[in-house]
Amino acid sequence: MADRVRAKTRKDRIMDAALRIFAEKSFQEATISEISKEAGVSEATIYEYFGTKEDLLFAIPxxxxxxxxxxxxxxxxxxxxxxxxxxxxxxxxxxxxxxxxxxxxxxxxxxxxxxxxxxxxxxxxxxxxxxxxxxxxxxxxxxxxxxxxxxxxxxxxxxxxxxxxxxxxxxxxxxxxxxxxxxxxxxxxxxxxxxxxxxxKEQQGLTLHLNLEDARALGQILQNDPALQSPAQSADASCATKEKN
Amino acid sequence: MADRVRAKTRKDRIMDAALRIFAEKSFQEATISEISKEAGVSEATIYEYFGTKEDLLFAIPxxxxxxxxxxxxxxxxxxxxxxxxxxxxxxxxxxxxxxxxxxxxxxxxxxxxxxxxxxxxxxxxxxxxxxxxxxxxxxxxxxxxxxxxxxxxxxxxxxxxxxxxxxxxxxxxxxxxxxxxxxxxxxxxxxxxxxxxxxxKEQQGLTLHLNLEDARALGQILQNDPALQSPAQSADASCATKEKN
DNA sequence: AATACTTGACAGTGGGACTATGAAGATGTA
DNA sequence: TACATCTTCATAGTCCCACTGTCAAGTATT
Structure with missing residues (x-):
């Protein structure tokens, strides 16, 4: 049981060392002997846990x-x-x-x-x-x-x-x-x-792009319209208005 | 002179073969001997043109x-x-x-x-x-x-x-x-x-998003406005209108 | 014909992945 | 404590491949 734990930390130490070295150098430039030293185990142990260098690489992530x-x-x-x-x-x-x-x-x-x-x-x-x-x-x-x-x-x-x-x-x-x-x-x-x-969003309706001049003209028209005199200054809540800049 | 041309085609043959083999296998799995056979030259010739396998790789692109x-x-x-x-x-x-x-x-x-x-x-x-x-x-x-x-x-x-x-x-x-x-x-x-x-585009102006109902109401208002009775039915060319679906 | 340059064949060298083996510990069990 | 099992290590050795060096055989160039 303590055995299993030991084995696990050993395996993890190998993978940790390999991750660091593979990432800093590269898979090709890293050597098993280097990893074994960094992990504090023998090369043979690495080959025991992971059959090949590539298997070790694939196990890490x-x-x-x-x-x-x-x-x-x-x-x-x-x-x-x-x-x-x-x-x-x-x-x-x-x-x-x-x-x-x-x-x-x-x-x-x-x-x-x-x-x-x-x-x-x-x-x-x-x-x-x-x-x-x-x-x-x-x-x-x-x-x-x-x-x-x-x-x-x-x-x-x-x-x-x-x-x-x-x-x-x-x-x-x-x-x-x-x-x-x-x-x-x-x-x-x-x-x-x-x-x-x-x-x-307004797929079902209509979008009007007005330059400033035209917008002012439209404003005038709406202001003068008798149908709009009673409510507040804005037309309706369902008429979304978005200002740019 | 014919020498130079020969040399060039030889060099190119090597790079062509290397490109194919490097791409199909990979740089690591390709061997110089394989490339030399594919290019029809000796290994020594490859090392003459390109000092190392990696130099060959870098020369290709x-x-x-x-x-x-x-x-x-x-x-x-x-x-x-x-x-x-x-x-x-x-x-x-x-x-x-x-x-x-x-x-x-x-x-x-x-x-x-x-x-x-x-x-x-x-x-x-x-x-x-x-x-x-x-x-x-x-x-x-x-x-x-x-x-x-x-x-x-x-x-x-x-x-x-x-x-x-x-x-x-x-x-x-x-x-x-x-x-x-x-x-x-x-x-x-x-x-x-x-x-x-x-x-x-309409950054300087105003964008109105209207649902169908509101658009119809606006249309009514504009139609009734006395200022717009004389020209054609549309308001102005500078008022861009875009329909969605 | 003589010289210089290019190419190829071949024999090494060295490094590194992987294998095989047996000894030394460590652990578990009677 | 003695024995069996499993893990780890050290070592030696194989194989493959990049790379070096040498020399001989072409192949221009003059």
Whole structure:
């Protein structure tokens, strides 16, 4: 029993050391002997737990990927509106990547382009997360939040691709430079994407774009109209008016 | 002289073979001996032209990256409006990636995450292309096409990140599956991004959103107004009216 | 014909992933 | 305490591959 615990910490020590070294150097440039020294175990022990160097690599992201998916699966049902759910998913991605830079470096720089990684338990968890984002978008299209001609796959690629691109460059050109945090960029980013696929609220009615001159003229007309003299100065609550600048 | 030509074709044969093999397997799994057989030269010859396997890798994308940049540099000045120029850049990316799948696999899957590649001539050319996209966005912000609070870096990351994401997945999960071509997705994609950062045309005036009922009431009022009896039934040409569905 | 340059064949060298083996501990059980 | 089992380690060795060095055989160039 104490045995099991010991074994577990040993295994974890190996994975911790490997994560650090794989992320800082790269999978290819890291050596098993280096990892064994860093973890304080012998090389043979590493080969006992993980058959090959690549198996070790694939084992590392498994736990964290799974936990992240399970957590979001638990939380998402409580968020009713589609956009809020999408925002929550994106936020959890950003937080995951930002607070585990080694993990994100590993996944985005080393694993993303590895064909064998795609047949891995860790990748399955990542795919499930990505799928829940796709589901949100589809639901938004189905329930009339988003335009029916929106391409759900494209939207998801925009959301994920942008975040991944930002983090890849964050990792590549040394992390320091970056005036804005990722978190601060999320809402402006989402607003651009979502505003581009939302169904316009006034779909059933009419939209008038007036320049200042014309607006004044219209105001005059309405003021002079006898039908409007009795109520307050504004016409009706159901006539939404939006000012720009 | 004939010597030089021979040398050049030999060098090119090596790079061609290497590109194919690096892209189909991967840099790590490819061997020099394999490339030498495919190119029909001896291993020693490869080491003569390219000092190391990695130097060979870095040499491959140099020409095509440079040519692409030079071509766009020649064409872009003829496109006056910023959005058209941005579309041209994106289109050239897509065409480059789509018609040279080996090249895009190499750049997106093998080189993107290689720190040493960033100090390479090929990467410098890629950076210049990316910079011209950034310049377009900044110009759009400066000349009032785009909103002044738009984040040029974010926009560029959206544009590049989405395309890269789409192509990475195109390469990874076997290229077949994909009902729409990348080209068909470009305009819907651009429209989402651009509509999210454009300055609204009627910024100086007023936008009225009316439901059907209110629109009819307004119509009544305008019809009854004596000031509007003489001209045609429509108010004024400068009053833009847009109908939705 | 003579010289210089290019290419190829081949034999190493070294590093690192992985295997095999047996000894030394650690743990559990009678 | 004695014995059996399981884990860890150290060591030695295999294999593969990038890379080096050498030399001989072409192939221009003069």
């Amino acid at each position: 498994e736990k964290i990927s799974n936990d992240t998916y399970e957590e979001s699966k638990a939380v998402l049902p409580y968020i009713k509106d589609v956009e809020g759910r999408m925002r929550a998913i994106m936020l959890s991605y950003i937080q995951l990547y930002e607070s585990n830079p080694h993990y994100s470096a590993l996944v985005l720089l080393q694993l993303m382009s590895n064909k064998r990684f795609r047949q891995t338990a860790a990748h399955a968890a990542i795919r499930r997360s990505a799928h829940s984002l796709l589901d949100c978008i589809r639901e938004g299209i189905a329930n009339g939040t988003f335009r029916p001609d929106a391409d759900a796959y494209l939207i998801r690629s925009m959301l994920m691709g942008t975040i991944e691109h930002l983090f890849i460059h964050w990792h590549m050109q040394g992390m320091p430079r970056r005036d804005k945090t990722m978190m601060e960029m999320l809402d402006p980013f989402l607003e651009i994407v979502l505003s581009g696929i939302r169904v316009r | 140099e020409k095509i990256s440079n040519d692409t940049y030079e071509e766009s540099k020649a064409v872009l000045p003829y496109i006056k409006d910023v959005e058209g120029r941005m579309r041209a850049i994106m289109l050239s990316y897509i065409q480059l990636y789509e018609s040279n799948p080996h090249y895009s696999a190499l750049v997106l899957l093998q080189l993107m995450s290689n720190k040493r590649f960033r100090q390479t001539a090929a990467h410098a050319a890629i950076r210049r292309s990316a910079h011209s996209l950034l310049d377009c966005i900044r110009e759009g912000i400066a000349n009032g096409t785009f909103r002044p609070d738009a984040d040029a870096y974010l926009i560029r990351s959206m544009l590049m990140g989405t395309i890269e994401h789409l192509f990475i997945h195109w390469h990874m999960q076997g290229m077949p599956r994909r009902d729409k071509t990348m080209m068909e997705m470009l305009d819907p994609f651009l429209e989402i991004v651009l509509s999210g950062i454009r300055v609204r």
